[in-house]
Amino acid sequence: MVAILETKNLGITFGTHQAVQDVSFSVEKNEFKSIIGPNGAGKTTLFNLLSGQLKPTKGEIYLKGQQITGSSVVERTRLGIGRSFQITNVFPNLTVLENVRLAVQSQAKLRYQAFTHYRSYQKFEEKALHWLHVALLDHKENTLAINLAHGEKRKLEMAMLLALEPELLLLDEPTAGMSLEDVPAILQVIKKIKEEGDKTILLIEHKMDMIMDLSDRIMVLFNGKLLAEGTPREIMDNELVQSAYLGGLYDEFTSQS
Amino acid sequence: MIIGIALFVFPFIYEDRSMLILFTQIFIFAIFAMSYDILLGFTGIVSFGHAMFFGIGAYCVSVMLKHHEPTMLLVTGAISLGVLFSLIISFVVGLMTLRLKSHYYAMLTLALAGLFLVAAEKWRTLTYGNDGFTFQVPEFFHDRLHFYLVCLVLMVIVYFGLKRFIQSPLGRILLAIKDNEQRAESLGYQVLHYKIIASIVAGGIASLSGSLYALSLRFVNTSVFTMDITLDALLMTIIGGVGTLIGPVLGAAIIELAHHWLTGLAKVHWIFERWLILFGIVYILAVMFFPNGIVGSVRKLVSKKEKKEDVSTSENIVKEG
Ligand SMILES: Nc1ncnc2c1ncn2[C@@H]1O[C@H](COP(=O)(O)OP(=O)(O)O)[C@@H](O)[C@H]1O
Numbered sequence: 001m002v003a004i005l006e007t008k009n010l011g012i013t014f015g016t017h018q019a020v021q022d023v024s025f026s027v028e029k030n031e032f033k034s035i036i037g038p039n040g041a042g043k044t045t046l047f048n049l050l051s052g053q054l055k056p057t058k059g060e061i062y063l064k065g066q067q068i069t070g071s072s073v074v075e076r077t078r079l080g081i082g083r084s085f086q087i088t089n090v091f092p093n094l095t096v097l098e099n100v101r102l103a104v105q106s107q108a109k110l111r112y113q114a115f116t117h118y119r120s121y122q123k124f125e126e127k128a129l130h131w132l133h134v135a136l137l138d139h140k141e142n143t144l145a146i147n148l149a150h151g152e153k154r155k156l157e158m159a160m161l162l163a164l165e166p167e168l169l170l171l172d173e174p175t176a177g178m179s180l181e182d183v184p185a186i187l188q189v190i191k192k193i194k195e196e197g198d199k200t201i202l203l204i205e206h207k208m209d210m211i212m213d214l215s216d217r218i219m220v221l222f223n224g225k226l227l228a229e230g231t232p233r234e235i236m237d238n239e240l241v242q243s244a245y246l247g248g249l250y251d252e253f254t255s256q257s
Numbered sequence: 258m259i260i261g262i263a264l265f266v267f268p269f270i271y272e273d274r275s276m277l278i279l280f281t282q283i284f285i286f287a288i289f290a291m292s293y294d295i296l297l298g299f300t301g302i303v304s305f306g307h308a309m310f311f312g313i314g315a316y317c318v319s320v321m322l323k324h325h326e327p328t329m330l331l332v333t334g335a336i337s338l339g340v341l342f343s344l345i346i347s348f349v350v351g352l353m354t355l356r357l358k359s360h361y362y363a364m365l366t367l368a369l370a371g372l373f374l375v376a377a378e379k380w381r382t383l384t385y386g387n388d389g390f391t392f393q394v395p396e397f398f399h400d401r402l403h404f405y406l407v408c409l410v411l412m413v414i415v416y417f418g419l420k421r422f423i424q425s426p427l428g429r430i431l432l433a434i435k436d437n438e439q440r441a442e443s444l445g446y447q448v449l450h451y452k453i454i455a456s457i458v459a460g461g462i463a464s465l466s467g468s469l470y471a472l473s474l475r476f477v478n479t480s481v482f483t484m485d486i487t488l489d490a491l492l493m494t495i496i497g498g499v500g501t502l503i504g505p506v507l508g509a510a511i512i513e514l515a516h517h518w519l520t521g522l523a524k525v526h527w528i529f530e531r532w533l534i535l536f537g538i539v540y541i542l543a544v545m546f547f548p549n550g551i552v553g554s555v556r557k558l559v560s561k562k563e564k565k566e567d568v569s570t571s572e573n574i575v576k577e578g
């Protein structure tokens with residue numbers, strides 16, 4: 001099997017705090033891998049390194065064998081890495097439709113057309129509406145993103161990610177802050193992407209039960225280090241994980257953060 | 258639309274030379290303010306050096322007309338040359354500075370415009386410094402009415418041209434960058450490219466307005482490079498409505514008319530002579546109470562009314578522009 005994504009001794013230090021340390025892992029094509037770990041473990045920071053928002057102070061990243069450690073966010077997006085953000089990151093003063101349409105437009109590589117009217121590309125709007133439908137955000141297209149409820153913003157985030165049609169999806173706690181009745185629906189969306197089978201997915205989630213049956217493999221991050229990796233079964237049975245994450249340490253950790 | 262047609266007919270019915278000049282002035286500054294709004298309102302770039310391009314346009318035309326026989330062809334050529342210069346300079350400046358954080362960029366543009374001002378004052382052989390110089394305009398422009406119409410037509414062209422520009426796929430990306438730069442980047446848009454494109458377009462059009470300004474006065478001095486010019490654009494844009502095109506036009510009209518009347522009032526009381534102070538106050542009040550300018554505030558009112566009938570019309574605020 002080919003590794004679509006690979007990191008070698010990846011690390012980043014903020015001041016003296018090593019948020020991510022020596023993380024080496026690889027993700028195979030069309031694999032579904034989840035990353036779990038308590039708050040502050042460095043999961044989001046790891047994503048920031050993968051998508052280019054942060055530059056590592058140590059180590060390398062490879063996409064399909066090609067070194068991308070120094071590549072910019074824009075380059076990585078164009079190479080097929082798409083991500084969603086844990087803290088909602090949309091265009092607040094644009095409509096929901098426009099938010100997604102911009103992603104569709106980028107996916108269609110229409111980047112410097114300055115003379116035609118944007119609405120003459122009906123296909124973009126249709127596609128954007130399609131992605132909104134997939135992300136369960138029908139009938140909201142004309143609302144400004146800023147006026148959406150929190151859970152709806154998460155769905156919009158999802159629709160924008162899907163609209164980019166990336167090969168590699170980085171999902172950072174897509175259900176965080178959603179109302180409970182919405183969570184299964186969003187999981188359903190993720191499941192559907194998985195079943196289509198042509199996407200590689202990295203999912204951050206700190207609710208363990210949610211990802212057990214979705215994931216092919218699970219990585220456990222703890223204090224910036226890769227603590228364990230394996231199939232869901234293996235992770236469940238792993239004593240280190242038990243004690244560090246599921247056991248006492250976890251409670252201790254979450255109560256302080 | 259109706260106002261537009263009225264403006265075309267107006268000078269034929271009502272022949273008052275000073276009104277004609279005042280309106281010409283409004284058209285010229287409307288063009289300038291629209292160009293500024295491409296930066297401020299549509300891309301979210303704050304520049305304090307926009308006068309730079311206004312001045313380049315003004316001097317290009319003035320110097321050419323001073324040294325050559327004033328023909329229409331020459332005027333057209335000189336305006337084009339000014340625009341070309343501005344395109345090049347805004348490209349270079351943009352490339353160097355637009356990477357910076359916005360407040361550094363604002364300060365740097367201020368410094369650059371200052372540099373042009375100093376250069377214009379020192380290069381006396383060409384510019385006659387602060388004293389400036391007069392020059393001849395082509396026969397055709399001796400009739401103020403002709404010049405009025407030319408400026409009006411150019412304003413309309415710029416308005417519709419920019420409208421198309423901001424409603425293009427590229428224009429939508431500018432709006433996205435204004436709203437959330439990082440997000441635009443993570444969608445795969447190279448933000449720097451778009452900022453440079455916006456500043457090139459704005460620079461070129463500012464140069465056009467500067468050229469027209471010099472033609473209207475038949476005189477130029479270093480004041481075209483001063484901060485006042487940039488502040489005018491800022492004021493017009495903010496009072497009229499940032500992020501719309503009709504806003505700057507409206508703002509230009511208000512500021513110019515107010516300026517005209519207040520100068521008239523200067524005989525009544527000296528305070529009216531310091532009209533810039535008055536505008537400073539108006540400006541602060543406007544920012545405090547109408548942060549969206551006139552156009553933005555009206556739209557909000559309208560969309561609120563519509564909302565009572567139909568819940569989902571808030572998009573009007575962004576859609577038009
Ligand atoms: N830009 C930053 N500057 C300084 N510290 C940071 C930055 N980003 C994250 N951190 C720190 O790195 C640690 C890991 O954070 P994060 O990756 O957000 O954790 P997680 O997503 O696993 O909850 C935290 O202690 C956080 O305070």
Ligand SMILES: [Mg+2]
Pocket residue numbers: 043044045086
């Ligand atoms: Mg996180």
